[in-house]
Amino acid sequence: MDVKKQQAGTPLPDTTNMADHQYSVEDYEGGTQLEQGTAETHEMVSDVYMTGNNADPQNQDRV
Template identity: 55%
Template sequence: MKKEPLDSTQIAGRQYEVEDYKREDELSSGLAVTHEQVSDDYMAGTIDVKLNNEKDEKNSIPRKE
């Protein structure tokens, strides 16, 4: 089966849909993977982590340049 190249008009304005996980075209597959990655990062939290010390004071983890 020969794949047709994606036309930029197919990509422009296209947003993730739940059905993209079941579709087999390249655009849907890419959107599903990207959605999964963003969802995983969102659920993992932010990089500005706060830690509680013994006195229940919050301290930021210093960033190394």
């Protein structure tokens, strides 16, 4: 939900599930945006960890 487009007085969505969610292998098969995002972020962090640096893998020539 885009907060900028919210009307005055409209309550924000409950983010409790988002704040409490931790990565699990099942997130790769998950159907929610939260599960898919967690799986994608985990994949990116894992790739950076395995390369041994935090350089952008898409721009190796700039390092």
